Amino acid sequence: MAIFSKDFRCNNCNLRMNLFCYLNEEQLEDLNKDRFEVHYNRGEVIFKQGGPLTHIVCLTSGQAKVYIEGQDKKNMILKIVKPTELVGGPGFPVDYRHHFTVSALVESSACLIDIHAFEKIIKTSPEFALEFIKYLNLTTLKLHDKLMNLTHKQMHGRIADALLYLSNEIYANSTFEVHLSRQDVAEMTAMTKESAIRILKELKDDNIIDYDNNRFTILNENALNQISLRG
Amino acid sequence: MAIFSKDFRCNNCNLRMNLFCYLNEEQLEDLNKDRFEVHYNRGEVIFKQGGPLTHIVCLTSGQAKVYIEGQDKKNMILKIVKPTELVGGPGFPVDYRHHFTVSALVESSACLIDIHAFEKIIKTSPEFALEFIKYLNLTTLKLHDKLMNLTHKQMHGRIADALLYLSNEIYANSTFEVHLSRQDVAEMTAMTKESAIRILKELKDDNIIDYDNNRFTILNENALNQISLRG
DNA sequence: CGCGAGCTTGACGTTGTTCAACTAGAGTGG
DNA sequence: CCACTCTAGTTGAACAACGTCAAGCTCGCG
Numbered sequence: 001m002a003i004f005s006k007d008f009r010c011n012n013c014n015l016r017m018n019l020f021c022y023l024n025e026e027q028l029e030d031l032n033k034d035r036f037e038v039h040y041n042r043g044e045v046i047f048k049q050g051g052p053l054t055h056i057v058c059l060t061s062g063q064a065k066v067y068i069e070g071q072d073k074k075n076m077i078l079k080i081v082k083p084t085e086l087v088g089g090p091g092f093p094v095d096y097r098h099h100f101t102v103s104a105l106v107e108s109s110a111c112l113i114d115i116h117a118f119e120k121i122i123k124t125s126p127e128f129a130l131e132f133i134k135y136l137n138l139t140t141l142k143l144h145d146k147l148m149n150l151t152h153k154q155m156h157g158r159i160a161d162a163l164l165y166l167s168n169e170i171y172a173n174s175t176f177e178v179h180l181s182r183q184d185v186a187e188m189t190a191m192t193k194e195s196a197i198r199i200l201k202e203l204k205d206d207n208i209i210d211y212d213n214n215r216f217t218i219l220n221e222n223a224l225n226q227i228s229l230r231g
Numbered sequence: 232m233a234i235f236s237k238d239f240r241c242n243n244c245n246l247r248m249n250l251f252c253y254l255n256e257e258q259l260e261d262l263n264k265d266r267f268e269v270h271y272n273r274g275e276v277i278f279k280q281g282g283p284l285t286h287i288v289c290l291t292s293g294q295a296k297v298y299i300e301g302q303d304k305k306n307m308i309l310k311i312v313k314p315t316e317l318v319g320g321p322g323f324p325v326d327y328r329h330h331f332t333v334s335a336l337v338e339s340s341a342c343l344i345d346i347h348a349f350e351k352i353i354k355t356s357p358e359f360a361l362e363f364i365k366y367l368n369l370t371t372l373k374l375h376d377k378l379m380n381l382t383h384k385q386m387h388g389r390i391a392d393a394l395l396y397l398s399n400e401i402y403a404n405s406t407f408e409v410h411l412s413r414q415d416v417a418e419m420t421a422m423t424k425e426s427a428i429r430i431l432k433e434l435k436d437d438n439i440i441d442y443d444n445n446r447f448t449i450l451n452e453n454a455l456n457q458i459s460l461r462g
Numbered sequence: 463c464g465c466g467a468g469c470t471t472g473a474c475g476t477t478g479t480t481c482a483a484c485t486a487g488a489g490t491g492g
Numbered sequence: 493c494c495a496c497t498c499t500a501g502t503t504g505a506a507c508a509a510c511g512t513c514a515a516g517c518t519c520g521c522g
Contacts, residue, residue: 068375071462074383078375090368090375093361099372122364123357130324130353133360136367137321141330143374144299144309144321151381151421152305154509182469190382192511197470213469231302385477413501423479428502444501 010035015060015111017084019135022127034117040064040104042179046087049101053091055112059083062108063170063179067187068100077188078146080105080170080180086135093119105179150190153231158189159199160228163209167218175217241266246291246342248315250366253358265348271295271335273410277318280332284322286343290314293339294401294410298418299331308419309377311336311401317366324350336410381421384462389420390430391459394440398449406448 010016010028023031037060040046046057049069059081066087067077078100081087091097092115122129149161162185167174180188186196203209208224210217218224241247241263242256251259268291271277277288280300290312297318298308309331312318322328323346353360380392393416398405411419417427434440439455441448449455 068379070379070383074379076379076382090371092368093365094368094372099375119361122361126354126357126360129357129360129364130350133353133364133367134324136364136371137323137325140321140367140371140374141325143371143378144330147374147378147381148299148301148305148307150378151307152301193468194470194512195510201470424500425480425502426478429478432502 015084017058017086019086019128019131022131023121023125027121027125031113031117031121034114035111037109037111039109040107042104042106044104046102046104046108046110047089047098049098051098053089053096053098054115056089056092056115056118057087057102058111058113059085059087060109060111063105064102064108064110065105065180065184066100066102075187076190077184079142080166082170088136153228155189155191155195155199156202156227157229157231158191159185159196159203160224162188163203163216163218164221164224164228166216167221174221175215177215179214246315248289248317250317250359250362253362254352254356258352258356262344262348262352265345266342268340268342270340271338273335273337275335277333277335277339277341278320278329280329282329284320284327284329285346287320287323287346287349288318288333289342289344290316290318291340291342294336295333295339295341296336296411296415297331297333306418307421308415310373311397313401319367384459386420386422386426386430387433387458388460388462389422390416390427390434391455393419394434394447394449395452395455395459397447398452405452406446408446410445 010020010032011025020028020031038046040062046064047053047055060083062083064081064087065077066079066081067075069075081102087102089098089100091099096115122132149158153161165188166176166178170176178185181193182197182200183193185200186193189196191199200209200211203224204211206223208218208220208227210219241251241259251262254262269277271293277295278284278286291314293314295312295318296308297310297312298306300306312333318333320329320331322330327346353363380389384392396419397407397409401407409416412424413428413431414424416431417424420427431440431442434455435442437454439449439451439458441450
């Protein structure tokens with residue numbers, strides 16, 4: 001893969017996040033020194049909740065799930081990330097620890113940027129800092145949405161949200177094959193896997209969606225939107 | 232109040248948030264030009280969800296509630312703010328609109344800083360920018376907590392959380408008089424006011440808390456912590 | 463062929479909401 | 493001063509939503 005070639009550098013990286021377009025050549029060159037690529041197999045942990053936040057991660061290929069590990073195996077999937085999304089970690093610069101776990105859903109690779117180099121860039125590029133603040137606030141807005149949806153909607157609405165999220169934001173297609181287990185779907189929607197299965201089946205019986213194993217098709221997006229809205 | 236005196240300026244403001252200690256005299260002087268105080272009566276809206284984000288607000292006296300207005304009057308109180316907390320608004324610099332409403336729970340006053348002046352400070356002071364990022368990430372971490380608590384705990388645990396929050400973080404006292412209605416308590420804990428009332432009564436019957444009207448006393452903090460942990 | 467992991471289904475009990483009724487206190491107008 | 497109304501608080505009963513538990517299923521793999 002080109003990304004692993006010897007003369008590959010941030011400057012000519014076409015996988016770099018749009019956030020980094022606020023940096024000049026020199027800054028990118030600087031950044032290039034303190035980054036490296038890592039390859040992950042399916043299921044492998046990219047970074048772990050509670051572990052030290054030494055690098056900012058930018059997914060360059062594959063797909064990963066970001067989740068908080070609660071007590072009694074009660075996890076909560078915050079989002080799915082795809083290239084070339086940054087996975088910062090809110091521990092920066094609070095306690096320099098990770099507050100969620102990220103694990104690869106498929107074979108993936110990621111660009112790891114040294115946290116101090118990242119901090120230096122923020123300090124030297126005000127435009128970058130502002131853009132990073134924008135990114136953080138966007139994340140907060142999505143969290144607000146998630147909070148409202150998960151606490152105020154009942155299961156049908158929550159499953160509808162999850163399906164629309166996958167279809168629209170992750171796969172950009174009404175048919176898609178997920179790399180998530182039923183348990184994962186449950187952890188996205190704050191319910192038990194049994195409930196998730198039941199609601200999915202109901203939606204299938206009502207001809208709103210169809211699926212076979214992990215291959216889903218949204219047959220009636222309007223109906224799904226209605227269910228999402230009604231809660 | 233001294234804060235309204237004519238020669239009152241950011242430089243000698245003892246109400247200024249610790250965030251601003253990263254600014255020098257000149258920057259504070261600059262900031263001083265683009266700020267002003269506003270006084271609010273109980274119940275008045277300081278800024279409104281959906282409205283334009285023209286100023287960053289820093290509460291200088293009183294107390295306010297920050298809440299998202301959902302459909303069908305299903306609101307969610309995100310937090311209570313007290314002096315001298317900043318209430319930024321995640322719309323900055325995303326869409327320059329407010330994404331939650333802030334209203335005064337008691338007579339309050341706030342320092343309103345022009346959003347462009349604030350943006351300018353971020354661009355001119357890297358230390359301030361980094362500190363602001365830290366503040367944003369702390370907010371995100373608290374949101375994660377809230378998300379986990381509200382989705383994975385049942386009502387007793389959620390009420391316990393709310394009481395501990397008020398006692399420890401807002402009033403710093405085991406006895407406190409809230410300016411919240413039962414409906415507000417319900418909106419903090421994502422349940423109906425009937426349920427909130429029932430759980431509060433149960434806790435009172437079990438001698439874990441006591442209350443008369445809006446004056447609460449935590450009698451057995453250990454028990455409350457246990458309830459919070461058990462979910 | 464047997465094993466284990468993930469998936470599925472049904473029965474059942476618990477949790478939490480809804481609805482309706484009742485109470486207390488604060489304001490309002492005659 | 494007394495109705496009257498309005499709002500917030502409270503309670504109980506009925507009901508729906510959701511989780512738990514247990515059983516059976518499928519499929520890939522050794």
